Each structure stands twice: as structure tokens, then as C-alpha cells.
Amino acid sequence: MTARIGVITFPGSLDDRDAQRAIRVAGGEPVALWHGSHDLEGVDALVLPGGFSYGDYLRAGAIAALAPIMSEVKDAAASGMPVLGICNGFQMLVEAHLLPGGLIRNAHQQFIRRDQRLRVENASTAWTSDFADGQEIVIPLKNADGGYVAAESELDRLEGEGLVAFRYLGVNPNGSLRDIAGLTNERGNVVGLMPHPEHAVEEGFGPNTPAAMRSGIDGLPFFTSAIASVVAAAA
Template sequence: MTARVGVITFPGSLDDGDAARAIRLAGAEPVALWHGSHDLDGVDALVLPGGFSYGDYLRAGAIAALAPIMAEVKDAAAKGMPVLGICNGFQMLVEAHLLPGGLIRNAHQQFIRRDQRLRVENATTSWTSDYDAGQEIVIPLKNADGGYIASESELDRLEGEGLVAVRYLGVNPNGSLRDIAGITNERGNVVGLMPHPEHAVEPGFGPDTSVAMRSGVDGLSFFTSAISAVVGAAA
């Protein structure tokens, strides 16, 4: 089977086209979905892409979390469908209470963009299973409201239950507590992260040479992982 992965476009989405391209390069069929719809068009997985949905009014992702299609996203997630939130999509997932915690303005109060070193902490989720636990990768990061926060007890729970999906290495770019770059739900089908794997899915869009930080293909395995999860579940 060819997996069909929906990419939801919200007003202000910037990276929906990049996400669709990443899905295609990973071997699946991208399906364009609209924020105002209640139809997921029979997709097997979902991506909430990066951008500035609704201009990031109120809080980043807060209005998008109330969009009509999010009711279907919540239902699908509850039934086990793989759902990935990237940057603004991660903000939507926490605002919709599909993931715990919150995301606030970067500690230095500035928009940041960089190739970011990460460590994959949990390689058992629907979106990280093609990585090895402890694997170090480099993918682009770009955000203004990327500081992950949660209560100390919630942070302890995330750490204790292995729900930290990826962690910043080398530099904490935005003040995220405990260097958390992305998390997963208990079931492992919903993952949110601030860095952008869809911008690191083919060689040459780097740098990816031996003398520079590598960001050519390190993000592709997020998408191949989900495809494997979908195909495996259907077998």
C-alpha cells in the first residue's frame, strides 16, 4: 500500500508545501487538507506544519487549535493515527491539549534560525522508529516562540516515562526547560517538535559536507518512520 499523509494548511502556514515534498520523498502520497474542513479525506497520518497560523495572535497556535479540522485531528489521534506537529504545529498540539506543557517566547526575545544538533531520546514513536535511541542528528530550527515549559512535576513525568522525543545538544537555542526540543504522548502516535525535519530530507540542501554541520537528510526518517508505522499496522 501507499500511505496517504495529510498536511493541514491554516491561514499563515508557511511550510505546508515543504512538508508535502518531504512526504513524497519519503515514499508516501501527500494529501492537502484545509483548516476549515471536517474531512480528513481518509488519510493514514497527519502533519501540522510550521508557520504563523492566524498571525500567532493571542498565543502561537492558540487560534489554530480551535479550527474546525482540529476536532477531527483529536478524534484521529485518540484512535491511534500518527500525528506530527512541526514548530507552529507543535504549538497547536499543546494548545489543543494533545501534548502537555506550553511554548513561550524565546529566552533572548529574538527569532532564531540555525542548524540545530539534536539527540533522539525516544526511538519507539510512530515518527522516530527509523532512528536509534541516542542518535545525534542535525536539522534546521527557526522560531520565535520555541521555549518549551511545563511544571517541574510534569517535566519529571516526561523524563520518567520516556516522553521526551528529541533534545537539544550543544546549544539550547530558546531556553526550553531541560533542553527539550520535542515530546510524544504516552501512546507514541502524537509527536511535536520545534525543529524542522521537512527541511532536511535530501542531500545538498545542507550544509552536509565533512567540514560543516550536516543537515542534508537527517530529517527524512521522521517521515519514513510514520510510513512504516502505517504500513505495518495495515499488514
């Protein structure tokens, strides 16, 4: 089977087409979905892409979390469907209470763009199974409101239950507590992170590597992992 992965476009989304391209490169079928619809069109997985939905008014992701389609996203997540939130999509997942904590303005109060080193902390989710625990990867990062915050008790719970999916290495670019770059839910089907894996799926367009400039494709396993998860569930 070919996994059909929906990418939801919100007003102000910037990276929806990039996410669709990444799904296609990984061997899946991207399906464009609209924020104002209640129809997920029978997709097998969902991506909430990056951008500045609704201009980041109120809080980044706060208005998008109230969009009509988010009712279906919540139901899909509860049913076990793989759901990935990238950057603004991660902010939406937090605002929709599909993941805990909050994301605030970067500690240095500036927009940041860099190729960011990460460590995979949980390779057992629907979106990370093609990685290894502890694997170091490089993924593009671009955000202004990427500082992850939560109460100390919640941070302890996330650490203790293995729900930190990714951690910043080398440089903490935005002041995220405990260097948290991404999270998963308890079931492992919902993952959110601030860096952008969809920008590291094709040689010539990704981060630099020791082998060659712009040759990094560390984002591809996110999408191949989800496809494998969907295929396995259908078998």
C-alpha cells in the same frame, strides 16, 4: 500500499508545501487538507506544519487549535493515527492539549534560525522508529516562540515516562526547560518538535555535514518512520 499523509494548511502556514514534498520524497502520498474542513479524506497520518498560523495572535498556535479540522485531528490522535506537529504545529498540539506543557517566547526575545543538533531520546514512536535511541542528528530550526515550559512535576513525569522525544545538544537555542526540543504522547503516535525535519530530506538542501555542504538528510527518517508504521498497521 502507499501511505497517504495529510498536511493541514492554516491561514499563515509557511511550510505546508515543504512537508508535502518531504512526504513524497520519503515514498508517501501527500494529501492537502484545509483548516476549515471536517474531512480528513481518509488519510493514514497527519502533519501540522510550521508557520505563523493566524499571525501568532493571542499565542502561537492558540487560534489554530480551535480550527474546525482540529476536532477530527483530536479524534484521529485518540484512535492511534500518527500525528506530527512541526514548530507551529507543535504549538497547536500543546494548545489543543494533545501534548502537555506550553511554548513561550524565546529566552533571548529574538527569532532564531540555525542548524540545530538534537539527540533522539525516544526511538519507539510512530515518527522516530527509523532512528536509534541516543542518535545525534542535525535539523534546521527557526522560531520565535520555541521555549518549552511545564511545571517541575510535569517535567519529572515526562522524563520518567520517556516522553521526551528530542533534546537540544550543544546550544539550547530558546531557553527550553531541560533542553526539551520535542515530545511524544504515551501511545507514541503523536509527536511534536520545534525543529523542521521537512527541511532536511534532500541532499543539496539540508544542513551542512562533514561529507559535503547542504548534504544533511536527518529529517527523512521522520517520514519513513511514519510510512513504515502505517504499512505495518495495515498488514
